[in-house]
Amino acid sequence: xxxxxxxxxxxxxxxxxxxxxxxxxxxxxxxxxxxxxxxxxxxxxxxxxxxxxxxxxxxxxxxxxxxxxxxxxxxxxxxxxxxxxxxxxxxxxxxxxxxxxxxxxxxxxxxxxxxxxxxxxxxxxxxxxxxxxxxxxxxxxxxxxxxxxxxxxxxxxxxxxxxxxxxxxxxxxxxxxxxxxxxxxxxxxxxxxxxxxxxxxxxxxxxxxxxxxxxxxxxxxxxxxxxxxxxxxxxxxxxxxxxxxxxxxxxxxxxxxxxxxxxxxxxxxxxxxxxxxxxxxxxxxxxxxxxxxxxxxxxxxxxxxxxxxxxxxxxxxxxxxxxxxxxxxxxxxxxxxxxxxxxxxxxxxxxxxxxxxxxxxxxxxxxxxxxxxxxxxxxxxxxxxxxxxxxxxxxxxxxxxxxxxxxxxxxxxxxxxxxxxxxxxxxxxxxxxxxxxxxxxxxxxxxxxxxxxxxxxxxxxxxxxxxxxxxxxxxxxxxxxxxxxxxxxxxxxxxxxxxxxxxxxxxxxxxxxxxxxxxxxxxxxxxxxxxxxxxxxxxxxxxxxxxxxxxxxxxxxxxxxxxxxxxxxxxxxxxxxxxxxxxxxxxxxxxxxxxxxxxxxxxxxxxxxxxxxxxxxxxxxxxxxxxxxxxxxxxxxxxxxxxxxxxxxx
Numbered sequence: 001x002x003x004x005x006x007x008x009x010x011x012x013x014x015x016x017x018x019x020x021x022x023x024x025x026x027x028x029x030x031x032x033x034x035x036x037x038x039x040x041x042x043x044x045x046x047x048x049x050x051x052x053x054x055x056x057x058x059x060x061x062x063x064x065x066x067x068x069x070x071x072x073x074x075x076x077x078x079x080x081x082x083x084x085x086x087x088x089x090x091x092x093x094x095x096x097x098x099x100x101x102x103x104x105x106x107x108x109x110x111x112x113x114x115x116x117x118x119x120x121x122x123x124x125x126x127x128x129x130x131x132x133x134x135x136x137x138x139x140x141x142x143x144x145x146x147x148x149x150x151x152x153x154x155x156x157x158x159x160x161x162x163x164x165x166x167x168x169x170x171x172x173x174x175x176x177x178x179x180x181x182x183x184x185x186x187x188x189x190x191x192x193x194x195x196x197x198x199x200x201x202x203x204x205x206x207x208x209x210x211x212x213x214x215x216x217x218x219x220x221x222x223x224x225x226x227x228x229x230x231x232x233x234x235x236x237x238x239x240x241x242x243x244x245x246x247x248x249x250x251x252x253x254x255x256x257x258x259x260x261x262x263x264x265x266x267x268x269x270x271x272x273x274x275x276x277x278x279x280x281x282x283x284x285x286x287x288x289x290x291x292x293x294x295x296x297x298x299x300x301x302x303x304x305x306x307x308x309x310x311x312x313x314x315x316x317x318x319x320x321x322x323x324x325x326x327x328x329x330x331x332x333x334x335x336x337x338x339x340x341x342x343x344x345x346x347x348x349x350x351x352x353x354x355x356x357x358x359x360x361x362x363x364x365x366x367x368x369x370x371x372x373x374x375x376x377x378x379x380x381x382x383x384x385x386x387x388x389x390x391x392x393x394x395x396x397x398x399x400x401x402x403x404x405x406x407x408x409x410x411x412x413x414x415x416x417x418x419x420x421x422x423x424x425x426x427x428x429x430x431x432x433x434x435x436x437x438x439x440x441x442x443x444x445x446x447x448x449x450x451x452x453x454x455x456x457x458x459x460x461x462x463x464x465x466x467x468x469x470x471x472x473x474x475x476x477x478x479x480x481x482x483x484x485x486x487x488x489x490x491x492x493x494x495x496x497x498x499x500x501x502x503x504x505x506x507x508x509x510x511x512x513x514x515x516x517x518x519x520x521x522x523x524x525x526x527x528x529x530x531x532x533x534x535x536x537x538x539x540x541x542x543x544x545x546x547x548x549x550x551x552x553x554x555x556x557x558x559x560x561x562x563x564x565x566x567x568x569x570x571x572x573x574x575x576x577x578x579x580x581x582x583x584x585x586x587x588x589x590x591x592x593x594x595x596x597x598x599x600x601x602x603x604x605x606x607x608x609x610x611x612x613x614x615x616x617x618x619x620x621x622x623x624x625x626x627x628x629x630x631x632x633x634x635x636x637x638x639x640x641x642x643x644x645x646x647x648x649x650x
Contacts, residue, residue: 046301047196047252048237049308054192055250057315058185059241064322065101065183066149066165066243072097073148073167073179074399074421075434077109081171087118094120105162105182108132109169113140117177128162128182131155135164136178143168144175147399151246153208161185161206161214165244172401189215193250201257203233209247222253234259335436342429344368344391356416356437358409369433373406374413394420394431403438415439498620500530504562517552520561520589524548527562528587531569541582542573548589551596557649560624565598567617567624568643572602575641596649603640621645 076093079085094107098120105125109118114137121129135152143150148167162184169177185206193215196204205222206215213219225231238251272293330337336353338346346364357364357372364372369391373383383405390400400420407413417438423430504526528544535542553561565587572585588599625632630647 044235044237046304046308047254048239049305050196051237051239051250051252053308053311054196055239055241056312057192058188058248058250059243060315060319061103061188062183062241062243065104065181068097068101069165069167069179069181070149072107073169075419077169077177077179078171081169081176090118091120094118098122101183103183103185103187105160105184106132106180108136108180108182110136110140110178110180111176113137113178125160125182125184127158128154128164132164132180132182135166136180139166140178143178147397149244151244153212153214153246153248156212156218159217161189161217163243163246163248170399185215196250196252199254199258199261201255201259201261203253203255205249205251205253207238207249207251214248222251224253228256232256335434338433338435339423340369340391340431340433344387347430353435356408356435357406358412360409362409373404377405378403378415390418390420391431394422395429397422404435406435415442498563498566504530517554518558520551520553520558521546521548522550523553523558523562524565524587524589527565528569531566531573534570535573538573539581540573542569543582543584544569545584545586546588548587549591551589551591551649553649557628560627561598561645564621564624564645565600567621568598568600568645571617571643572600572604572641575602575604591649594648596647598645599642601637601640601642603637606636606639606641 072093076085076090080087080090090109094109097107098104104122106119106121106128108116108120108129111117114133116129116133119129131154139150139152143166146168148165150166151163152166153163154161162182165181165183167179168175169179189206193204193206196202203222205213205219207221208214211221213221222233222236223231224233224236226234228234232255233253234256236251236253238249240247240249242248331350333350333352336356337350338353339348341347345366345368349364353359353364369387370383373387375383377383377386386404390402394400400418402418404416404418405413406416415438416435418436419434421432421434423432504523525546525548528546532542532544569585569587573583584603586599586601588597590597590599622632625645625647628645628647630645633644633646635642635644
């Protein structure tokens with residue numbers, strides 16, 4: 001009883017309170033360190049998730065542009081080169097692509113290295129054309145066997161970073177051109193990269209595959225040193241994506257200032273908790289407040305993660321809409337499109353396939369390609385063997401285009417042009433078949449070829465008859481010379497010479513039945529030989545030096561041009577020798593752009609030999625040059641005379 005009435009010693013409470021306080025303080029420090037570490041982990045995960053979201057969004061948008069460019073290079077431009085599309089339709093198509101994809105800066109088609117055939121450029125992006133031209137020059141040969149896409153990033157110092165993509169354009173497996181596209185990063189930087197710079201001292205970068213900084217411009221690549229001594233960045237989070245052969249990286253780097261800002265938030269919360277503990281003098285309450293604030297920070301990070309998740313869901317919804325658009329294009333395609341599975345069976349087809357094969361209510365799913373073809377193809381090979389070979393090549397990544405004989409549901413034999421492509425990156429088990437009926441086109445081609453052959457045969461026969469008639473006329477003049485006086489004989493010889501120059505063109509055409517055009521070098525050589533032979537008959541030895549490019553000429557141009565050459569050479573033989581029995585002349589025929597020039601030079605007395613008026617020969621020459629819409633001029637050659645006949649050569 002006496003013990004019950006004894007008052008407990010205050011030291012017990014003091015010691016107990018001290019022990020409890022120490023335990024609570026120790027617990028607080030443990031919990032605080034765990035909370036700070038958890039906060040740091042959540043912050044790092046949040047930054048990594050933001051970087052990943054930016055990377056995923058940029059990659060998805062750019063891959064869609066590359067996919068559209070691949071379709072242009074694989075189908076649209078080959079059809080243009082085959083004459084199935086007009087130039088105006090290609091120009092409209094490129095303009096549509098620019099309107100559809102705001103990141104696209106320019107679409108250019110080259111039919112030779114550095115030579116643009118089509119170019120569609122967004123306003124303010126004309127500066128990308130020189131870079132595309134230069135890249136087309138050094139990528140022309142590398143894309144001879146590489147199917148593309150070939151991706152190159154822009155050089156340093158540009159206001160808006162961009163990258164260039166090139167695809168080879170092939171017709172019947174032969175490269176016929178190059179499609180180049182310039183794609184800008186500006187919209188993606190504004191939408192996805194700039195928001196990463198949400199804290200002072202925190203920077204965001206867009207890097208090329210070699211580590212070069214594309215954005216911000218004129219900025220060195222970020223270097224991370226956790227100690228903070230060798231670099232101002234102590235932490236970096238990065239994610240990369242691949243476009244063709246190029247690698248691009250989205251990076252976010254924190255300086256000491258940014259991390260201190262994060263830690264300052266934690267320290268502020270800790271100070272608040274400490275002040276509350278001192279004011280309330282309640283360690284348990286203080287601990288509860290600390291837990292509360294830690295949970296509050298965690299909840300905020302969870303909410304941020306939920307917000308990012310909602311954005312990911314929105315992006316997935318956009319992708320679903322893109323798939324829906326693909327379905328609409330698949331069904332509305334003008335060509336029959338069939339998807340073949342790994343067992344060479346039909347897995348899917350569009351409505352156009354039903355129309356082409358006349359299926360009506362029949363179901364083609366699960367059937368094979370050879371079920372809709374005769375046993376043998378046009379080349380004598382079994383349809384089963386041909387289908388197996390082409391499907392195998394397509395699964396290995398090769399774009400296959402060939403002609404295929406098929407049967408409609410009623411047994412009618414038709415001809416189609418078929419293109420095969422792997423459904424995804426090789427090795428893929430599925431193949432996309434694009435089929436277009438060309439039966440009528442082939443029939444028209446045969447009919448056109450027959451008509452063309454008949455016309456060429458008629459023209460050759462006509463030229464042969466003209467040549468014979470001119471030779472007959474020459475024989476009549478020769479007979480007439482035998483009964484005329486000497487003066488009349490000279491006049492008739494001049495007429496004979498002009499007829500011979502006229503007949504020379506038909507002689508060349510008759511000797512080259514494969515073409516209706518005249519080789520300028522061969523034709524001028526024949527005219528020069530005629531003038532040399534005529535000069536020898538008059539006791540004059542004229543040496544003619546001929547330098548002529550081998551330019552194909554039509555008869556409308558060749559005939560007057562041969563007569564001009566004959567008259568100028570005849571003047572050189574008559575007036576250019578200065579009374580000598582021997583001499584020489586130089587003849588050149590060149591083409592500069594769309595304009596041709598015939599140049600005849602002798603080594604005689606020069607312009608004085610022409611006299612004040614023109615003779616019949618020069619009158620004829622001027623009339624023929626005017627007929628060719630050209631100009632005729634004479635100048636001193638020192639020595640001699642130079643006659644130039646210049647005219648457009650369409």
